[in-house]
Amino acid sequence: MELLHATNRQPPMINLFKQQWWKYVAAIILLYVLIGGMLVPLGPGLRSIAPVNFTTDSTVDFVVTGYNTHFQDAGDLQVWFKPATGVDFYAADSIIPIINSTARVIFHVPTADLGGEPNKNFDLVLNDRLDGTLVMTFATVAKAGSHTDSTAARLKPVTPEIVNAHSKQFVFPFREILFQSIRNTFFHVPMWFTMMFLVIFSLVYSIRYLRTGDLADDVMASQAISAALLFGALGLSTGMMWATYTWGSPWPNDPKLHGAAVGVIIYLAYIVLRGSLTDEIQRARISAVYNIFAIVIFMLFIFIIPRLTASLHPGNGGNPAFSKYDLDSHLRLFFYPAVIGWTMLGFWILSVLVRIRLLQLKKSSQ
Amino acid sequence: MFRSALTIFRKDLLIEFRNRYALGGIVLYVLSSVLVIYFSLNYNDSIRDMSPVIWSIFFWLIILFSSINAIANGFFREPPGRSYYYYYIASPQAVIASKLIYNFVFTVFLILLAFIVFAVVVGDPVQNLPLFLTTALLGGTGYSFLFTLMGAIASRAGNNATLIAVLGFPIIIPILIFVTRLSASCMAATGADPDMMKNLLLLAAFNVMELLLAYILFPYIWRE
Incomplete structure (x- = not known):
């Protein structure tokens, strides 16, 4: 009876989840990012x-x-x-x-x-x-050559006269090592951001569940982890592809990578934990507790451990953060929409997962 | 709260000493894992050139496996009906406090035991003993707190021994990084490691955070 009552209650986000407009917005933004990000040429x-x-x-x-x-x-x-x-x-x-x-x-x-x-x-x-x-x-x-001519005139330094310091065209910056793969900035980085947002969203609903005991909150929290894992897998695979062509190996020894891998494993353990708890209420409560614990470790891995050692990633171990000069104004025109677009897609996927789960719960409690 | 925590702690200790099989089992576990490492190194002629880092990694991995076994037992041992009795006599905070104290004492005991066995059998490269003991204390705290909480979670999922490893191993890694770095700097022949203080503080901060999380979250695990 309690279960029936709990699942009939609607989670507060569900109205937004059922609306269509933001899904169109997400699709348009992502189309813009995909087309623009691929068509803009690389600079000289x-x-x-x-x-x-x-x-x-x-x-x-x-x-x-x-x-x-x-x-x-x-x-x-x-x-x-x-x-x-x-x-x-x-x-x-x-x-x-x-x-x-x-x-x-x-x-x-x-x-x-x-x-x-x-x-x-x-x-x-x-x-x-x-x-x-x-x-x-x-x-x-x-x-130094074999014969030396000490009388030869030495080089004279000159002051370069530069008419134009930057390329005039609308292009993405040409960077050694990265080359055309700089376009992966619109995929790899926003996918990790989306995972982070979904994980934080899940944390909020786990805390809510512990306060309210409303199973709908647990559905939100657990489905957000599923969606986050999807984006974690996407972030890992795009990262591995990128690393193959830039750093020379799909799995270079890099603390940020280790953190990402551990993060994915922690959340896979969350799924295993949920699977091994049979009672609905107990599953919701115990997994909420674990979720709170997991995010603390995950944040530690993403933000603190990489700063203890050298890292290949921008912003760590002496590498400049990508906001400093890796991202020029042309990249930003696509990067920020990409972050918004992928995040919205993540929540779109989440909304579908949540609605399916809520329907399943409703059916099983009838 | 402290009184009931101490009572449960004393009861756990008493049970441990009455039923010496569990304690003996863990001691034997440590001994045989050290021997496994000793023989696998010795018969590959690599025990001479084992670096301090490798030493500390082996050491803390043995502690990892033996403490996860010992602590998992701590929650598994309780018969299912016993927890109902605890609900009447003690608050969840008292129960978790007793378990934390008990597991902390047990893990530090394990670390010291493993250290003695390691020092005798494999060799003792520790130069800075006070730092090593501090690391052992802080690392033992970290291990025991984390595994206590994970043991409590796993005990709710039908005492699944795989589950405690699945839950515990990924989140023990930060502690493992800190303790192996610290014990490697205990063995450095030359001077103090500049990162030593930072690692100690981070490890201590991590332990405080675990303690807070355990204190806040355990009541939710404990409630049926």
Whole structure:
């Protein structure tokens, strides 16, 4: 009788869950993110320079390869070499754009400029009107040649004159290692956010259940964990794909990954715990207790443990947080909608799960 | 509340000493796990070059398995009808307090026992004994509090021994990280580890948080 009474009561969110408008909004936002996030081209960047190693006191003919660059169209390509540990810029001797993505750059380094070191790293800095400033760090290494000419003139530092520092086009930033996979920012990151939101939502309803003893609250809490696990699995798989192409392995040794894995296991244990409790009321109460416990550990793993050791993820272990400069204004135009869209999709899935469960309970108590 | 907690604690202790099979079983459990590790290392010629980190990981894993066994027993041992009797004589807070104290004493006993056995059989690389004892105390607190709560939850789910491992292992990992780091820094030959104080404080804070959660949440587990 108590069960019947409890399941006939409606959880407070159910009216919103039954409404349609926000589901259309979610679909439109996600379509915008999917289409826009895939169609916006990647900005200009430097792909390679050859040769990487060269000897001093000899004129070297470099071939610089760019990606989505406009070396020829811009017509004002400038190239500098900058010691990786220094602040001076040295202009290239001559620059010959061959096609938009390739340019020949002639440069030489006198042995005296190595300052007695056996070799010296140079960053490559390019600028043109259309592409803005492009940098490739540690691009080439100058090695002291066998014959040294101490009378040769040393390099003269120049002050770069830059017309336009940023690309004029509407593009996503070109980042070494990431390249086109930067679009995964609209999938991987919001999926974890969605999992976090669902887990916190579940926590709120678990606490509510302990206060009210209303089984509808337990339905909300438990189904939110199911939806969160789905998004956890999505976050893990997109992350593993991303890591394969950027960090070289699907499961690099990274504390944030460990936290995510433990989080998923903790919530799988929640499902197992619910499965092994047979009495409805007891299942609701015990799993609510475990849920409160689980989120504390989960938060510890996501926010505290990664800060104890080095991490590959942005924002940890000395890596910049992605809000600092990994996310430029063009990425933000899709990233924030992606967070909203995936979160709404998560709650959409949750609303379906909750409604199914409530109907099942209603049927079984009749 | 404290009086009834102490009474239940004394009763548990008394039962433990009267029925020495359980206690003896756990002691033997520790001994045989140390031996398993000793032989598996010794017959692979790797016991000489075992680093302090490996030592502390093996040590705390043995504690993990033996304490999860011992503490799971703590809740499983009670006959089903006994809890109804407790409802009449003690508040849930008193019951959890007695269980926490009992399991804490038991786990610290296990840690000291395992340490002695480890030191004799495998070798004793600990340089900083006071720090190791502090770690043992704090780590024992963490292990016992967590497993007590998980044991209580598992005891409601039909005393399922798999369940306590499934529930307990993922959430013991933060403590495992802290204690292995701390015991590794006990064994460092040179000076104090700069992270030592931070790890100690985090471990202590974690224990306080567990205590609070146990105090607030146990009544919900206890209620039938």
